Every structure is written in C-alpha cells, then in structure tokens.
Amino acid sequence: MLEGITRTGTFEWEVPIGYVPGMRVPGRFYLSEFLAKTLETGAVQQLANVATMPGIKNNSLAMPDIHWGYGFPIGGVAAFDLTEGVISPGGVGFDINCGVRLFTTPLMPQDVTGRRDIIDALYNTVPVGVGAKSSLKASAQALDGMMTKGARWAVEAGYGIEKDLARCEENGFMKSPDIKAVSSKARQRGIPQGGTLGSGNHFLELQIVREVYDKNAASAFGISENQVCCMIHCGSRGLGHQVCTDHIRLLEAATRKYQIRLPDRQLACAPVTSPEGKAYFGAMAASANYAWANRQLITHAARQVFQKTFGIAYEEMQLVYDVAHNVAKMEEHIISGRKDTVCVHRKGATRSFGPHSPDLPGELADTGQPVIIPGSMGTSSFILKGTEIAMDKTFGSTCHGAGRVMSRSQAKKRISGREIAVNLARQGIIVRAPNETAISDEAPEVYKPSAEVVNVVHEVGLSSLVARLEPVGVIKG
Amino acid sequence: MSFEEIPHTADIKIRARAPTLASLFSEILKALMQVMYGESRGKTLKKEISLTGEDTESLLLDFLSEILYISEVEAIVFADARIIIKNNALHAVLQGEPFDIRKHSGGTEVKGISYSGLLISSDAxxxxxEIVFDV
Incomplete structure (x- = not known):
C-alpha cells in the first residue's frame, strides 16, 4: 500500500492535497487491489505534480493503466480552465495522437489461421521499424494537406472511403491546426514518413472477434463473433516528436515569462490563450491530423493486401473506429453543474464519450463512442463503449492499454525474442518484426494483464465491455 | 567512461559517467545511438554542430534532440563525438556512418529526450x- 494515499472506493483512490507542495486539487486514480501492487511511487508523484498546474479542474486523474512516464504519468487525464488554465506538451507526450483503429473484414478464422503469407504480405507492404521510409513520396503540399485535413486528406487523395471519416474521433481531423507553428525540422521529418508504422509498441495485428458481451452495441459498431479484423496502432512519427521537442523549449521560456512554478521541467506550459499556448495547440493539432492521415494510409495499404489475397471488395472492410490516446482538445463538459469548455489533456488515455455526445455519427448516437483498447503482443484486445459515468467522473476518458510493469532491460534478460515468437506460434499467433529485440521489448509478460485493466474501467463504468478480440498475426515495428 | 541502462518501466533510462562534462555528453550520445541502432559503428562521416543552452540540462537536451533530428533526416548513425563545452555553448565534431537497414535495424526509435528524471552531477x-529516452 502506498503511503499517503486514501482508498475512497473499491477501485478508487485519492492522492490528497499536500502529497506534493502546491497541489491545487486532489489526485484521483482507478485501480484494482491487484494492480495497486505494481503501482510505482514515481507515477503517483507525477499525478500529484499535475495537480499543481494553474487552472486545473476537479482532479488530476489517472486511469488503471497508470504508470511512470515523463511530465504527466501515462494514463493521466487533466482538464484546464480556458481563462486561468494552461496547456502543456508534458500532458500529450512526444508521440502526438498516438492512437489505434480497427477495421473489420468479411473473412472467417479458417481463412487466415496459419497463413504466414498474409502476415508476410502485410509486413512487406507497411514500412516498419527504425529508418523505414514511406513509398508515398509526399510533396510539401501533400504534407500541408495531411496536417490540415488529416484522414480527410487521405480519403480525398484516394486512400479510403468517405464513410471512414465518420468513424474517426474528430471525424479524422482537428479543425484548428496551425501549420505555421510546425518547424521546418518537423516538416522535414514528416515528409518521408507518411504511411509508416514506426517502432516500439506500435503494431499492426490480425485479430478475431472471440466473444461479444453486448450484442446491441456490437451490432451498432458492425462487429460480430468470429469476424477477422485488423488493428493498427501508431502515431505522428518524427513530425510529432519534433513538434513536442520544439514547443517544450518554447514553453519553458513561457513558463518563466508567465511566472508559473512547476515541480518538473517536462510540464513546461503556458496559458491556453497566450500566444505560446495557442502556437503549441495549433502545432499539436497539425501533428494529430498528420497521425490520422498516417493511420488512414496504413489502413489503405492493409486493405489492398486483403483485396488482392482474398478477392474481397474494399467496401467490405469497414472502419469500426479510430481513437487518439495522446492529445489535448477543447471540449465541453459539465463541471459543478455548469457547461464549460475546458482544455482536456489525455496522455495515454482514450476518449470515452457516452451516448448522444457531440462528434458521434447518427448510427452510434444511442450506443456511445466505440473505445478500442489494444492488448499487449499476443494477448486480448477489447472493444468497449463510452459512458455517461465517464462524462461525470473523468471528462469522458478511459484507459488506453495494458500499461507496462517491467522495464525493457529486464524483459531482454528474462526471455529472448526468438523464444517468445516460438511460444506465440504454439498458440497459433504468427509474429513478424525487424529484429528480436522488438519482440522481447514488448513481450506479454512486461505488461499488466489487459483483461484486469479493462475489468476496472468496466466495473467503475468509465467504459462498458462490448467484445474481446484475440490475435492470430502480429507485425511489430 | 561508461554508460548502463537502469530499470524504467515505460522508457529507457541511462546512467552515464565520465571524467569531464564534454565526455559525459559524448557517452550519452553513444548510449542513444546504441538504443536506436544496436552495436554496429563506423566512422566514415564527419559532421560539426554548435548549440547554446540556458543551462547544462537544456544544453544536453538540445544536443541529443539535434542528434535525433540529424540522424533521422540525414540518415546518419553516429559513433563518437569530440565535444567542447564552454559557458553553456557546445561545439561538437561528430563521427559516424550512413544508416544501413541491414546493419542498423537492431534497435528501437527514440521519440524524444525527457526532462523528467534528468540528473547531472559532479564530484571529485x-x-x-541519468536521463530518460522516450521510446
């Protein structure tokens, strides 16, 4: 049990004001007793640090996949007042709009089981790993298009269908990007990487819907048992990384200018409405749009592989949804009984908007937003739906994944990439990666069990279980 | 001079030691390159950079962030650096080789260099x- 923390419910814990000096509001996180055993003091400290930032509303929050990051903890959520509050790249992270999407196929398990050729074809089509370059050869104008119109740019350029856009958070692009606030360095990094997956925890998986818990919601989402689906997890690549790096340095100066006192330099911030704050928000929105375009390009490449291999039609592969999990947004929420627009930061957390929320297409209005929670390599992924409770408790947010419990150096010592690949093959899961380290770094054992994390958000009501998917093929970046 | 990886759940934390501040910077550069590209190192290319920072910490972050940028955009894997640091100004002569996917795909992408957990100290x-790389 961590010292100084109060348990306020079965899955609810409070970090009281005073845990670190200067806290303006309490911290609050959601965790089962089992998951609490692996909670690091560093993560709680980071949650408390966020509570010291000016204009924070209600609580500094963390989801059950909370762990030690930089700036905000991973799994961190905080909303800031537009007049007195701040915006910080430390609440978004280097990989702006790292996110995940899922599309369905008309295929059945027997069509794909043991088919290494399909995994090979996907691996050879989608550039993955360090130094991988896109075949897109984007022009400067195309880059502007990606940053301005995100997934819409990709659809208009022929990399998708109109229907895909309604199934993306923000309809696939934030409406107020400022591409002038994106440095030439960031642009240079963005041009050759459109349509690349990256490395680390990024992946493309072939999955099968193994269990449906909520038939009505599943049917609204277009999901049914035994369906073969494809999940894509990646972000804004070097462009987003550079935007974060550039703006942290700019906001460090702003932090001094506006005399904001912070316990961690990585939380460098500026008032939301200041020129510096607006510049970061605009550059971040442009990077988020680039990430949506990127996931759309990868989706197109994967759809083409399925089309060619199985002779199925492009339109038979429907996007279920696309969620961002590293982003800051201006959103309307009810705070102390009053509607208010706030700047919500989600750092390793997923939006979980309930039924009839704005931004949901008509066919999903009664159900709520689809929430996609990827599992670690070789384990279950889950589809959930957004809830009213999330709107009340967490500014419409839920967890984003399993959350690590073991460092990469420990993982490497414990088990080799080759052994993991052999073990997964025994379970019928084919893995392809540029090197063995990419596999051992992301071994299932280094993460909290995804089912346990998802169970907490389901029990608390931050999102509600709809379906469980199991992988049959994994491409690691 | 040495560097080692120390346990960090989400990211990569490095502890480096060196007799001088300049050689400490060069040690951390080597650690960064090892994380990204594995062991292989050649010295067929030379590149010079100059930077200024507000303090030692920001100078180190700017230096490593510049390395990430150059390494990605110019496709260079760096092996070593001769560095001079004076009054928060840095001049580095970097040595490396062109990125080759067959030789250098043994690592993982570093997304950014974090202030969180950054510690620079000196004694006799x-x-x-100690520094955290976001991967």
Whole structure:
C-alpha cells in the first residue's frame, strides 16, 4: 500500500492535497487491489505534480493503466480552465495522437489461421521499424494537406472511403491546426514518413472477434463473433516528436515569462490563450491530423493486401473506429453543474464519450463512442463503449492499454525474442518484426494483464465491455 | 567512461559517467545511438554542430534532440563525438556512418529526450548523468 494515499472506493483512490507542495486539487486514480501492487511511487508523484498546474479542474486523474512516464504519468487525464488554465506538451507526450483503429473484414478464422503469407504480405507492404521510409513520396503540399485535413486528406487523395471519416474521433481531423507553428525540422521529418508504422509498441495485428458481451452495441459498431479484423496502432512519427521537442523549449521560456512554478521541467506550459499556448495547440493539432492521415494510409495499404489475397471488395472492410490516446482538445463538459469548455489533456488515455455526445455519427448516437483498447503482443484486445459515468467522473476518458510493469532491460534478460515468437506460434499467433529485440521489448509478460485493466474501467463504468478480440498475426515495428 | 541502462518501466533510462562534462555528453550520445541502432559503428562521416543552452540540462537536451533530428533526416548513425563545452555553448565534431537497414535495424526509435528524471552531477571522481529516452 502506498503511503499517503486514501482508498475512497473499491477501485478508487485519492492522492490528497499536500502529497506534493502546491497541489491545487486532489489526485484521483482507478485501480484494482491487484494492480495497486505494481503501482510505482514515481507515477503517483507525477499525478500529484499535475495537480499543481494553474487552472486545473476537479482532479488530476489517472486511469488503471497508470504508470511512470515523463511530465504527466501515462494514463493521466487533466482538464484546464480556458481563462486561468494552461496547456502543456508534458500532458500529450512526444508521440502526438498516438492512437489505434480497427477495421473489420468479411473473412472467417479458417481463412487466415496459419497463413504466414498474409502476415508476410502485410509486413512487406507497411514500412516498419527504425529508418523505414514511406513509398508515398509526399510533396510539401501533400504534407500541408495531411496536417490540415488529416484522414480527410487521405480519403480525398484516394486512400479510403468517405464513410471512414465518420468513424474517426474528430471525424479524422482537428479543425484548428496551425501549420505555421510546425518547424521546418518537423516538416522535414514528416515528409518521408507518411504511411509508416514506426517502432516500439506500435503494431499492426490480425485479430478475431472471440466473444461479444453486448450484442446491441456490437451490432451498432458492425462487429460480430468470429469476424477477422485488423488493428493498427501508431502515431505522428518524427513530425510529432519534433513538434513536442520544439514547443517544450518554447514553453519553458513561457513558463518563466508567465511566472508559473512547476515541480518538473517536462510540464513546461503556458496559458491556453497566450500566444505560446495557442502556437503549441495549433502545432499539436497539425501533428494529430498528420497521425490520422498516417493511420488512414496504413489502413489503405492493409486493405489492398486483403483485396488482392482474398478477392474481397474494399467496401467490405469497414472502419469500426479510430481513437487518439495522446492529445489535448477543447471540449465541453459539465463541471459543478455548469457547461464549460475546458482544455482536456489525455496522455495515454482514450476518449470515452457516452451516448448522444457531440462528434458521434447518427448510427452510434444511442450506443456511445466505440473505445478500442489494444492488448499487449499476443494477448486480448477489447472493444468497449463510452459512458455517461465517464462524462461525470473523468471528462469522458478511459484507459488506453495494458500499461507496462517491467522495464525493457529486464524483459531482454528474462526471455529472448526468438523464444517468445516460438511460444506465440504454439498458440497459433504468427509474429513478424525487424529484429528480436522488438519482440522481447514488448513481450506479454512486461505488461499488466489487459483483461484486469479493462475489468476496472468496466466495473467503475468509465467504459462498458462490448467484445474481446484475440490475435492470430502480429507485425511489430 | 561508461554508460548502463537502469530499470524504467515505460522508457529507457541511462546512467552515464565520465571524467569531464564534454565526455559525459559524448557517452550519452553513444548510449542513444546504441538504443536506436544496436552495436554496429563506423566512422566514415564527419559532421560539426554548435548549440547554446540556458543551462547544462537544456544544453544536453538540445544536443541529443539535434542528434535525433540529424540522424533521422540525414540518415546518419553516429559513433563518437569530440565535444567542447564552454559557458553553456557546445561545439561538437561528430563521427559516424550512413544508416544501413541491414546493419542498423537492431534497435528501437527514440521519440524524444525527457526532462523528467534528468540528473547531472559532479564530484571529485568526475561527472554522472541519468536521463530518460522516450521510446
């Protein structure tokens, strides 16, 4: 049990004001007793640090996949007042709009089981790993298009269908990007990487819907048992990384200018409405749009592989949804009984908007937003739906994944990439990666069990279980 | 001079030691390259950079962030650096080789260099730093 923390419910814990000096509001996180055993003091400290930032509303929050990051903890959520509050790249992270999407196929398990050729074809089509370059050869104008119109740019350029856009958070692009606030360095990094997956925890998986818990919601989402689906997890690549790096340095100066006192330099911030704050928000929105375009390009490449291999039609592969999990947004929420627009930061957390929320297409209005929670390599992924409770408790947010419990150096010592690949093959899961380290770094054992994390958000009501998917093929970046 | 990886759940934390501040910077550069590209190192290319920072910490972050940028955009894997640091100004002569996917795909992409957990200290034995790379 961590010292100084109060348990306020079965899955609810409070970090009281005073845990670190200067806290303006309490911290609050959601965790089962089992998951609490692996909670690091560093993560709680980071949650408390966020509570010291000016204009924070209600609580500094963390989801059950909370762990030690930089700036905000991973799994961190905080909303800031537009007049007195701040915006910080430390609440978004280097990989702006790292996110995940899922599309369905008309295929059945027997069509794909043991088919290494399909995994090979996907691996050879989608550039993955360090130094991988896109075949897109984007022009400067195309880059502007990606940053301005995100997934819409990709659809208009022929990399998708109109229907895909309604199934993306923000309809696939934030409406107020400022591409002038994106440095030439960031642009240079963005041009050759459109349509690349990256490395680390990024992946493309072939999955099968193994269990449906909520038939009505599943049917609204277009999901049914035994369906073969494809999940894509990646972000804004070097462009987003550079935007974060550039703006942290700019906001460090702003932090001094506006005399904001912070316990961690990585939380460098500026008032939301200041020129510096607006510049970061605009550059971040442009990077988020680039990430949506990127996931759309990868989706197109994967759809083409399925089309060619199985002779199925492009339109038979429907996007279920696309969620961002590293982003800051201006959103309307009810705070102390009053509607208010706030700047919500989600750092390793997923939006979980309930039924009839704005931004949901008509066919999903009664159900709520689809929430996609990827599992670690070789384990279950889950589809959930957004809830009213999330709107009340967490500014419409839920967890984003399993959350690590073991460092990469420990993982490497414990088990080799080759052994993991052999073990997964025994379970019928084919893995392809540029090197063995990419596999051992992301071994299932280094993460909290995804089912346990998802169970907490389901029990608390931050999102509600709809379906469980199991992988049959994994491409690691 | 040395560097080692120390346990960090989400990211990569490095502890480096060196007799001087300049050699400490060069040690952390080597650690960064090892994380990204594995062991292989050649010295067929030379590149010079100059930077200024507000303090030692920001100078180190700017230096490593510049390395990430150059390495990605110019496709260079760096092996070593001769560095001069004076009054928060840095001049580095970098040595490396062109990125080759067959030789250098043994690592993982570093997304950014974090201020969180950054520590630079010195005593009679020299300099020590701890730094977190977001991967």
């Amino acid at each position: 034995n020299g300099y020590m730093a």
